[in-house]
Amino acid sequence: MARRLAIVGGDAAGMSAASSARRRDPDLDVVAFERGPYTSYSACGIPYFVAGLVDRAERLIARGPEQHRERGIDVRTGWEVLAIDLAARRLTVRAASGEEVGEPFDELVVATGAEAATPPIAGAEAIEPARTVDAAERLRAALERGGRSAVVIGGGYIGLEMAEAFADRGLDVTMVEQEDQIMGTLDDEMAAHVQDAAEGHGIRVILGASVEEVVVDDAGAPAAVRTSAETLDADHVVVGTGARPAVAVAREAGLQIGDSGALRVDDHQRCPGHDGVFAAGDCAESHHRLLDRPVNVQLGTHANKQGRIAGVNATGGDLRFPGVIGTAVSKICKYEVARTGLGEAEAAEAGIEVVSATIEDRTRAAYYPGAGPIWVKLVAAPGSGRLLGGQIVGVEGAAKRIDVLATAVWAGLAVDELALLDLSYAPPFSGVYDPLLVAARATAKLI
Amino acid sequence: MARRLAIVGGDAAGMSAASSARRRDPDLDVVAFERGPYTSYSACGIPYFVAGLVDRAERLIARGPEQHRERGIDVRTGWEVLAIDLAARRLTVRAASGEEVGEPFDELVVATGAEAATPPIAGAEAIEPARTVDAAERLRAALERGGRSAVVIGGGYIGLEMAEAFADRGLDVTMVEQEDQIMGTLDDEMAAHVQDAAEGHGIRVILGASVEEVVVDDAGAPAAVRTSAETLDADHVVVGTGARPAVAVAREAGLQIGDSGALRVDDHQRCPGHDGVFAAGDCAESHHRLLDRPVNVQLGTHANKQGRIAGVNATGGDLRFPGVIGTAVSKICKYEVARTGLGEAEAAEAGIEVVSATIEDRTRAAYYPGAGPIWVKLVAAPGSGRLLGGQIVGVEGAAKRIDVLATAVWAGLAVDELALLDLSYAPPFSGVYDPLLVAARATAKLI
Numbered sequence: 001m002a003r004r005l006a007i008v009g010g011d012a013a014g015m016s017a018a019s020s021a022r023r024r025d026p027d028l029d030v031v032a033f034e035r036g037p038y039t040s041y042s043a044c045g046i047p048y049f050v051a052g053l054v055d056r057a058e059r060l061i062a063r064g065p066e067q068h069r070e071r072g073i074d075v076r077t078g079w080e081v082l083a084i085d086l087a088a089r090r091l092t093v094r095a096a097s098g099e100e101v102g103e104p105f106d107e108l109v110v111a112t113g114a115e116a117a118t119p120p121i122a123g124a125e126a127i128e129p130a131r132t133v134d135a136a137e138r139l140r141a142a143l144e145r146g147g148r149s150a151v152v153i154g155g156g157y158i159g160l161e162m163a164e165a166f167a168d169r170g171l172d173v174t175m176v177e178q179e180d181q182i183m184g185t186l187d188d189e190m191a192a193h194v195q196d197a198a199e200g201h202g203i204r205v206i207l208g209a210s211v212e213e214v215v216v217d218d219a220g221a222p223a224a225v226r227t228s229a230e231t232l233d234a235d236h237v238v239v240g241t242g243a244r245p246a247v248a249v250a251r252e253a254g255l256q257i258g259d260s261g262a263l264r265v266d267d268h269q270r271c272p273g274h275d276g277v278f279a280a281g282d283c284a285e286s287h288h289r290l291l292d293r294p295v296n297v298q299l300g301t302h303a304n305k306q307g308r309i310a311g312v313n314a315t316g317g318d319l320r321f322p323g324v325i326g327t328a329v330s331k332i333c334k335y336e337v338a339r340t341g342l343g344e345a346e347a348a349e350a351g352i353e354v355v356s357a358t359i360e361d362r363t364r365a366a367y368y369p370g371a372g373p374i375w376v377k378l379v380a381a382p383g384s385g386r387l388l389g390g391q392i393v394g395v396e397g398a399a400k401r402i403d404v405l406a407t408a409v410w411a412g413l414a415v416d417e418l419a420l421l422d423l424s425y426a427p428p429f430s431g432v433y434d435p436l437l438v439a440a441r442a443t444a445k446l447i
Numbered sequence: 448m449a450r451r452l453a454i455v456g457g458d459a460a461g462m463s464a465a466s467s468a469r470r471r472d473p474d475l476d477v478v479a480f481e482r483g484p485y486t487s488y489s490a491c492g493i494p495y496f497v498a499g500l501v502d503r504a505e506r507l508i509a510r511g512p513e514q515h516r517e518r519g520i521d522v523r524t525g526w527e528v529l530a531i532d533l534a535a536r537r538l539t540v541r542a543a544s545g546e547e548v549g550e551p552f553d554e555l556v557v558a559t560g561a562e563a564a565t566p567p568i569a570g571a572e573a574i575e576p577a578r579t580v581d582a583a584e585r586l587r588a589a590l591e592r593g594g595r596s597a598v599v600i601g602g603g604y605i606g607l608e609m610a611e612a613f614a615d616r617g618l619d620v621t622m623v624e625q626e627d628q629i630m631g632t633l634d635d636e637m638a639a640h641v642q643d644a645a646e647g648h649g650i651r652v653i654l655g656a657s658v659e660e661v662v663v664d665d666a667g668a669p670a671a672v673r674t675s676a677e678t679l680d681a682d683h684v685v686v687g688t689g690a691r692p693a694v695a696v697a698r699e700a701g702l703q704i705g706d707s708g709a710l711r712v713d714d715h716q717r718c719p720g721h722d723g724v725f726a727a728g729d730c731a732e733s734h735h736r737l738l739d740r741p742v743n744v745q746l747g748t749h750a751n752k753q754g755r756i757a758g759v760n761a762t763g764g765d766l767r768f769p770g771v772i773g774t775a776v777s778k779i780c781k782y783e784v785a786r787t788g789l790g791e792a793e794a795a796e797a798g799i800e801v802v803s804a805t806i807e808d809r810t811r812a813a814y815y816p817g818a819g820p821i822w823v824k825l826v827a828a829p830g831s832g833r834l835l836g837g838q839i840v841g842v843e844g845a846a847k848r849i850d851v852l853a854t855a856v857w858a859g860l861a862v863d864e865l866a867l868l869d870l871s872y873a874p875p876f877s878g879v880y881d882p883l884l885v886a887a888r889a890t891a892k893l894i
Contacts, residue, residue, distance in 0.1 A: 012879065042812065042814070042879070044873060044874050045812060045815070045874050048814070048874060053815070053816055054814045054815070054816075059813075059814040060814060299872060300872060300879045301869075301870070301872035301879050301880065301881075302869075305880075321867065322864065323869075324869045325869045327869045327870060327871045328873075329871035329872065329873045329876050330873050331873065331875040331876070336875075338871055365489065365491075366506075367492055367501045367506040367507060368492070368495060369500055397844070399876065400847060400871065400876055400877075401850065403850075403851045403871055403881070404850045404851050404854050406851075406868065406869055406870055407851050407854040407858070407870075410860075410868055410869065411855070411858030411859075411860060413854070413857075413858060417769065420768065420769050421769075421853065421854060421857055422748075422749075422770075422771045422772045422773070422774045422787070422857065423748070423774060423850045423853055423854075424748075424774045424775060424785055424787070424846070424849050424850055424853065425491075425746060425747060425748035426491060426775075426776045426778065427489065427492050427495060428778040428783075429776055429778070429783075430847075432459065432489070432509075432747045432748050432751050433751060434748075436850070
């Protein structure tokens with residue numbers, strides 16, 4: 001009988017694992033259990049569907065169950081894994097029919113993703129997290145039925161993307177953030193530019209206020225949000241206070257959970273102590289190369305890579321996930337926003353001494369049409385000048401420059417070397433010194 | 448008496464040298480001789496002025512003579528250096544008045560730039576190269592006086608930028624290139640996409656044809672261009688066949704000229720054998736880090752950096768120019784075009800064995816508005832997988848990714864490491880795997 005690889009979770013990590021295993025071993029039996037109706041969808045695209053920039057939710061689906069089946073993967077949508085017996089190599093699964101069945105496996109990939117971390121606020125449990133394609137469809141349908149006001153609880157990037165989507169639909173939008181800055185992944189002075197962009201887009205931002213209640217009407221629909229500052233009308237509410245790894249079943253099975261709350265894995269995506277058992281994606285930890293400790297970063301790009309690596313290694317391969325450095329990018333109203341490596345605040349929290357410099361420049365030659373502001377902040381080690389991180393905010397063309405900094409951080413370049421690096425120049429793309437070179441030079445002066 | 452730093456040439460390299468020396472040593476006497484009327488202008492911006500994207504030519508001037516004078520630099524515009532006596536530390540200069548004068552120096556920076564390499568074609572000498580702000584003004588004035596047809600001789604990036612400018616002004620434009628591809632800095636299959644863009648913009652491209660005569664009317668204005676293929680109407684003609692380092696005076700003075708035809712310099716921009724004499728910018732060589740030999744690359748970004756380094760080192764500093772890797776970017780009609788490191792053809796010519804892969808992808812998530820094609824070609828060493836170069840063509844957002852490849856080439860990353868690097872992802876900026884990661888993975892498979 002063929003060996004059997006079972007996969008728990010049919011989104012980015014799970015289906016990447018399934019696909020790479022399928023390609024490597026044509027004789028393997030590959031089965032993937034997904035409790036929802038969809039596979040391989042882009043949760044990152046949901047705000048654009050809500051905004052109406054993407055017309056149909058199905059466009060967010062990179063590859064549906066039928067397409068995976070055509071490629072020889074036994075996808076079971078509507079099947080929920082209830083328990084994992086690692087010793088007996090057996091899953092307990094509630095089938096789409098409702099029946100509980102046992103499903104054997106030889107190798108296992110746990111790719112259960114993350115779930116909304118709804119805060120303990122009265123009424124918040126009535127708000128469905130817009131984390132799946134079908135939830136997004138319900139949210140958009142509610143928006144299309146009407147309403148004038150929206151409140152977004154939490155000022156992270158997903159909250160901001162959703163606030164922008166609501167504003168684009170003509171709603172009065174208020175964002176409530178309990179910290180004293182939005183976009184907590186950036187240092188505060190960089191986050192202030194993002195707040196400018198949000199406010200310029202018509203989004204009201206309330207900082208330092210906690211939400212005390214989501215007031216729900218008799219029909220279960222939101223009506224208002226009561227905060228420590230004031231009570232806000234809210235025909236629509238989004239809770240954007242983050243997500244936590246979905247590890248209940250894996251924990252119950254005895255797989256190790258790290259301090260981050262996610263599944264511990266080694267650099268081959270193996271779950272320690274359990275041969276042939278792998279974890280990947282939002283439910284798993286990643287090694288942070290600068291902090292030198294495991295972290296939980298929920299991003300589609302890591303999920304895809306880790307899933308592929310799990311699939312390769314589950315079929316006798318030897319691929320290593322090299323870790324993460326915290327690179328992220330988003331588009332927030334008129335600005336693009338990006339970060340990589342360590343921020344100044346993050347370094348301080350980790351007890352790492354750094355120097356940092358921030359510059360303001362233009363995205364193109366000053367005389368070239370469309371030139372706009374770009375701010376670049378670099379963080380470096382005081383002795384060696386080694387680049388440890390960067391943050392960028394600016395108009396179109398600004399943010400993807402973060403990948404240059406990510407590559408430099410990854411390779412261990414020092415800021416004085418970065419300042420003289422042969423980066424491209426032409427007037428439609430930058431001034432004669434790219435803003436990254438200007439920032440590197442400003443930082444090098446502090447070393 | 449104060450020491451005196453003399454600078455020959457008042458554009459990017461010369462004025463960068465003047466400015467950095469001025470800042471470092473307030474007591475130094477800094478004099479810069481520029482034979483034209485302008486300083487520190489962006490020759491790279493000329494096509495955009497010709498197109499009308501930039502309204503006034505003065506906008507191309509980053510800093511005029513008066514601004515430099517206010518900063519304590521004795522700028523002499525309209526003064527032409529005729530001879531350098533290195534032993535006597537004395538320049539012979541034709542002053543703006545026409546008088547020949549002797550000007551002493553202690554340290555010298557030669558920044559004489561490059562000059563059009565007009566090919567030996569009958570009539571071509573009648574066409575003024577559009578390399579300076581005043582020449583660009585004359586060209587635009589001629590365009591505004593009328594004409595229906597234009598011919599661009601030479602299919603490099605400047606020729607293409609000028610062809611686009613002419614097309615944008617409503618002219619019938621034909622480009623004549625004697626090789627069998629345009630954009631010779633790219634490998635042929637990548638250049639083919641650029642040709643598509645040019646042709647889609649209404650530019651007729653004739654390959655493999657040599658120009659035999661520029662037919663000029665009695666008033667000295669162009670009328671036609673006779674090629675080996677056919678004779679073309681030409682109310683306007685641009686010769687875009689490259690430029691050569693302007694080194695006549697320096698050669699005469701005994702400064703060493705390298706095989707590239709440019710001035711030899713060490714990694715401190717010093718002219719070998721002559722203490723206190725520096726060269727920088729288009730007239731000087733640069734060390735190519737991959738070819739490990741001197742090359743002459745005429746780009747404003749190198750000119751600025753080398754000028755600054757010359758100015759620092761001329762005032763007792765110790766800055767090293769780390770060399771170049773051939774990074775370049777341009778916008779050609781609907782596409783952005785970029786390259787870094789070695790191309791496949793270039794490597795073959797240098798006798799370097801490589802593997803290479805080319806991928807086609809989208810600039811954004813497929814469902815996100817504005818996603819368009821991007822082609823990425825990578826070149827790597829067959830044994831180590833070390834990235835040696837990359838080329839990118841694609842729609843908006845494509846080309847600045849070249850800086851990621853430049854950083855990776857610079858740092859010596861291998862393609863399998865690049866394939867798993869933590870680059871940024873969000874739907875407005877890329878698919879879940881950035882096209883660079885896709886290309887790196889495709890290339891890694893060949894190693």
